[in-house]
Amino acid sequence: MTTPPQARLVGIGIVGCNYGRLVQLPAFRHDPRCRIVALAGRDAARTAELARAANVPLAFGQWEQLVTHPDVDAVCIATEPELQPDIAVRALGLGKPVFAEKPMAADLAQARRMTHTAEASGCTTMVDFNFCAIPSWVRAKALLAQGAIGRLRHVQVNWNVENYSTRMRTKNWKSTGVAGGGVLGNFVSHCFHYLEWSCGPIVGLSATLSGLPGEPMTETNAGINMKFESGAAGHLAMSCASYLGSGHRIEFYGEDGTLVLVNETSDYMRGFRLALGQRPAQALNDISVTDDLDWQFPSDGRIAPVARLAARFLDGIVDGEPVAGGFGEGLRVQALLDAARRANDLGRWLAIEPEREDARS
Known part of the structure; x- marks a missing residue:
């Protein structure tokens, strides 16, 4: 009897070197179905240093480089609200699921844009409402x-x-x-x-x-x-x-x-x-x-709740079913x-x- 091949791990890219690195990274790393492959921040040199310290193989000074990289299967965003829509829409347009922070946008029009793009893409999405x-x-x-x-x-x-x-x-x-x-x-x-x-x-x-x-x-x-x-x-x-x-x-x-x-x-x-x-x-x-x-x-008391949401997000990606x-x-x-x-x-x-x-x- 042969052993079936192991399912490919979901490659996670994180945009944001503060909350994204301190909370999202350990939360997602807790789930064996994924691996953190990339980190993006505003300062390329600082991001590279932080990525090395966290044992993350790829580091970028621009979010576009992370979102479009072939090793990144899903994108986690931890930026200020007005930046999230462009990142999410680009990722979803490439067929990549998105885990976003709250509030998801700076205004209602941009939140609708994100939601409509997600619906059209069929990708799993989640907002980090961790309470x-x-x-x-x-x-x-x-x-x-x-x-x-x-x-x-x-x-x-x-x-x-x-x-x-x-x-x-x-x-x-x-x-x-x-x-x-x-x-x-x-x-x-x-x-x-x-x-x-x-x-x-x-x-x-x-x-x-x-x-x-x-x-x-x-x-x-x-x-x-x-x-x-x-x-x-x-x-x-x-x-x-x-x-x-x-x-x-x-x-x-x-x-x-x-x-x-x-x-x-x-x-x-x-x-x-x-x-x-x-x-x-x-x-x-x-x-x-x-x-x-x-x-x-x-x-950090925030990591455990986010880890549970991360698991739900990965359920949606792996199983292809809608998630709350x-x-x-x-x-x-x-x-x-x-x-x-x-x-x-x-x-x-x-x-x-x-x-x-x-x-x-």
């Missing part, structure tokens, strides 16, 4: 679906941290409300995704965005009121200018109980606790959730971001129309 790949969050979603707290009445998000850009007064896409950034693009994009993932479609919202006193070009605070298709209400308060902030807390209130996800640590992904209280209980009780993958990446988390979901979030910014500018409530009919799982 939904944390085990405690997956358990929370399952409890909500099972009716653990009854019909949802309202959900409250409080997220108070101080990010690096605010602390260091860095002027980049993460600190300004232009080019798809600011608190809305950098943080609230995650919130919109996980709220619809867990609570269903948002059908209306109002928003107030603001920045640091005396620095009108910054965007560090967001207050958003929402209505869900189910009739439930939602409120989101987010600040990335909160020194020693209280962390990240999501409270789901139902007719028959309360479910809470809370992380009081400075790690964005690691440290969430889950608690449930059901009538007639007088207090919340912790629910133990283990993460058998997280301990393998002690240096693709560009359709990124487009929906982009539509919500666009609506929130318009609601802030107009100073009024906006109804939200469905951007597309993608199923969420």
Whole structure:
């Protein structure tokens, strides 16, 4: 009996030497079905040095060189939002699957361009909405679906941290409300995704965005009121200018109980606790959730969730089947971001129309 030949490993090229190298690279390297073959950055010499240190065989100073290289079968993008569309569209045009960061673009028109190109290509795509790949969050979603707290009445998000850009007064896409950034693009994009993932479609919202006193070009605070298709209400308060902030807390209130996800640590992904209280209980009780993958990446709590998304992305490539988390979901979030910014500018409530009919799982 002969042994069948081993399937060819998927060659992964990463555009971006910061998050792409520090998080995407170890996340994808964890999966034996692929190998990291190339890294691209703005500075060719620095990129070559970083690639050598990470044992990546190819290094490029221009993303076009990586995308078109024959050894690169799929492209991971970790750049600012306004650069992602051109990279993704070029890769998809060559028949190469794309793993992109959030938000997927700087505006709704470019997100639609990316999504339409992906649909035409038939390639697997994914957006790195990584909160939904944390085990405690997956358990929370399952409890909500099972009716653990009854019909949802309202959900409250409080997220108070101080990010690096605010602390260091860095002027980049993460600190300004232009080019798809600011608190809305950098943080609230995650919130919109996980709220619809867990609570269903948002059908209306109002928003107030603001920045640091005396620095009108910054965007560090967001207050958003929402209505869900189910009739439930939602409120989101987010600040990335909160020194020693209280962390990240999501409270789901139902007719028959309360479910809470809370992380009081400075790690964005690691440290969430889950608690449930059901009538007639007088207090919340912790629910133990283990993460058998997280301990393998002690240096960075973001890697384990991204590794799970990477595995799903590779499932789509290898099996040729649609997977959850693709560009359709990124487009929906982009539509919500666009609506929130318009609601802030107009100073009024906006109804939200469905951007597309993608199923969420």
